[in-house]
Amino acid sequence: MRWLIAPAVLAAVAAPWLADPYTTATLARILVLGLVAASVALLTGVAGLPTLGQTAPFAAGAYAAATLALHSSSVGVTQLLMGASVGAAFAALTTPLVVYARGVVFLMITLAIGELVVTAASRWRSVTGGTDGLAGMPSPRPLWGLPILDTDRARYLYALAVVGVVLCVVVLLLRGPAGMYLRGCRDDEARMRASGHPVGAYLAIAYIAAGAIAGLAGSLLVTTQQYLSPADFGFDVAALLLLGVVIGGAGSVVGAIAGTAVVLAARDWLSGLLPGRGPLLLGALFIAAAYVLPRLRFMLRRVVA
Amino acid sequence: MRALLAVDALSRRYGSLVALDRIDLRIGEGERHALIGPNGAGKTTLLDLVAGAARPDGGRIWVAGRDVTRLGPARRARLGVGRIHQRPAAWPSLSTLDNIAVAGARRCGGYRRTLPAARQLLSAHGLPDVTAAQLSHGQRRQLEIAMALAGRPRLLLLDEPAAGLSAVEFSQLSAVLRDLPRTVTVLLVEHRLDLVYALADRVTVLRDGQHVATGTPDEIRASSTVRTAYAEAVI
Numbered sequence A: 001m002r003w004l005i006a007p008a009v010l011a012a013v014a015a016p017w018l019a020d021p022y023t024t025a026t027l028a029r030i031l032v033l034g035l036v037a038a039s040v041a042l043l044t045g046v047a048g049l050p051t052l053g054q055t056a057p058f059a060a061g062a063y064a065a066a067t068l069a070l071h072s073s074s075v076g077v078t079q080l081l082m083g084a085s086v087g088a089a090f091a092a093l094t095t096p097l098v099v100y101a102r103g104v105v106f107l108m109i110t111l112a113i114g115e116l117v118v119t120a121a122s123r124w125r126s127v128t129g130g131t132d133g134l135a136g137m138p139s140p141r142p143l144w145g146l147p148i149l150d151t152d153r154a155r156y157l158y159a160l161a162v163v164g165v166v167l168c169v170v171v172l173l174l175r176g177p178a179g180m181y182l183r184g185c186r187d188d189e190a191r192m193r194a195s196g197h198p199v200g201a202y203l204a205i206a207y208i209a210a211g212a213i214a215g216l217a218g219s220l221l222v223t224t225q226q227y228l229s230p231a232d233f234g235f236d237v238a239a240l241l242l243l244g245v246v247i248g249g250a251g252s253v254v255g256a257i258a259g260t261a262v263v264l265a266a267r268d269w270l271s272g273l274l275p276g277r278g279p280l281l282l283g284a285l286f287i288a289a290a291y292v293l294p295r296l297r298f299m300l301r302r303v304v305a
Numbered sequence B: 001m002r003a004l005l006a007v008d009a010l011s012r013r014y015g016s017l018v019a020l021d022r023i024d025l026r027i028g029e030g031e032r033h034a035l036i037g038p039n040g041a042g043k044t045t046l047l048d049l050v051a052g053a054a055r056p057d058g059g060r061i062w063v064a065g066r067d068v069t070r071l072g073p074a075r076r077a078r079l080g081v082g083r084i085h086q087r088p089a090a091w092p093s094l095s096t097l098d099n100i101a102v103a104g105a106r107r108c109g110g111y112r113r114t115l116p117a118a119r120q121l122l123s124a125h126g127l128p129d130v131t132a133a134q135l136s137h138g139q140r141r142q143l144e145i146a147m148a149l150a151g152r153p154r155l156l157l158l159d160e161p162a163a164g165l166s167a168v169e170f171s172q173l174s175a176v177l178r179d180l181p182r183t184v185t186v187l188l189v190e191h192r193l194d195l196v197y198a199l200a201d202r203v204t205v206l207r208d209g210q211h212v213a214t215g216t217p218d219e220i221r222a223s224s225t226v227r228t229a230y231a232e233a234v235i
């Protein structure tokens, strides 16, 4: 699959010149959700903690960055840092809730956290604008002294650059000891302990790092979408992210972005054909992914071998 | 000789079953101590308690003079307690080299610093550099031994390392255990009595969670109590 990366990057850079502004904005949204999916893959695929709750730090980071954008700073980097630190802080606060849970219990607790945050977002009107949403965030400039990102193309390229940098950092870290340790925890936690590894601390760090990534993606959402509503962080988004991660091959952060792109494209395209049946289609895709993909991958491996 | 491992009145119950009943044990620094007894005697349970994988219902455990009874398995491993499990346990999705390096990392200053030693162990144990999931049973045993040694243990707990090995693999294992430096103290659970008698300085016999006898291999071989205790199960 490695040979796909160069053409994919080229296509991603060229896209805003080939597509109309609306499609460009959609692509930017896919990038942002793909980054959240990468944080889901980090937890689910690499560390072995299946999560439906990454929408929570995503939302926390988004509202924090939006508040910053509305009231003080319109510098992209500041907003990114704000989103990442609020996402990380949110994860750190919820770590005691999740760090002893595994498997389905982890899934259910993170689901509950995600739902609580969406409910809070629709109630706390003074900060989030409630279900009406929050609008009017000005376009930022990436850094002090750089021009304002006032076109869809500029905002898309900004998102592409940020996602690219974050992904490279994550992939590099996962290739080193950190990745080994997390995969060791996923494979056999007791064996990790028997070798002296503090498993709880490792998983807590992974959870907080995933929170930082999701929070940073939240601040990117403010830039690319310039509008926030609780619906951006609902259960269907969480399910869609998990589906994207499963399709992308759970252990792969890069695959998670590709998987999310496929899922979003399939949903938008199919719901154009069958209006109002979005959730149904998503469910069908989920079942297909759970049943068909492992067999397909198995067959592919046999064909290749 | 200073006791590297001391166990006092150690007990463990599973429901109404008494898996270990107030066991005392002293193992000197550098000693090779074997633990034998029929299936269900409580040998694995004793290793679990020493490694911290299970909690005792009573009693205390000291390693190198330090009371570790309340420490978790990771803390004990960092103090130098290494272990080979009855069912070989590795991280299947990591390579054999990474398995060894990750296993040693916490006691050797991190993964990268452990890599050179891990490479040596890999070739010394004749292991291919593949994903651990691809290994045969005998190779997995070898891998687990290499993993345990990578952590430079002071106390090595071995749970039936010879089980399921071919004749060639068995003699390789005997050689590896024979050549361990005396800086490593060994507690060996094993059914193959030839290995036990060749290696052990002293032997402890357990049966149904009870201590039956402790002595030199010659004493144990000669003891009539041991023969009765062992009669149905092994001989």
Ligand SMILES: Nc1ncnc2c1ncn2[C@@H]1O[C@H](COP(=O)(O)OP(=O)(O)O)[C@@H](O)[C@H]1O
Residues within 6 Å of the ligand: B014, B017, B019, B037, B038, B039, B040, B041, B042, B043, B044, B045, B046
């Ligand atoms: N996790 C457990 N739950 C219930 N019973 C157990 C458990 N582990 C061991 N036992 C019981 O404790 C006794 C001792 O087991 P074990 O220590 O594995 O014996 P050995 O290793 O000497 O064959 C056996 O009767 C076994 O069935």
Ligand SMILES: [Mg+2]
Residues within 6 Å of the ligand: B043, B044, B045, B086
């Ligand atoms: Mg046993």
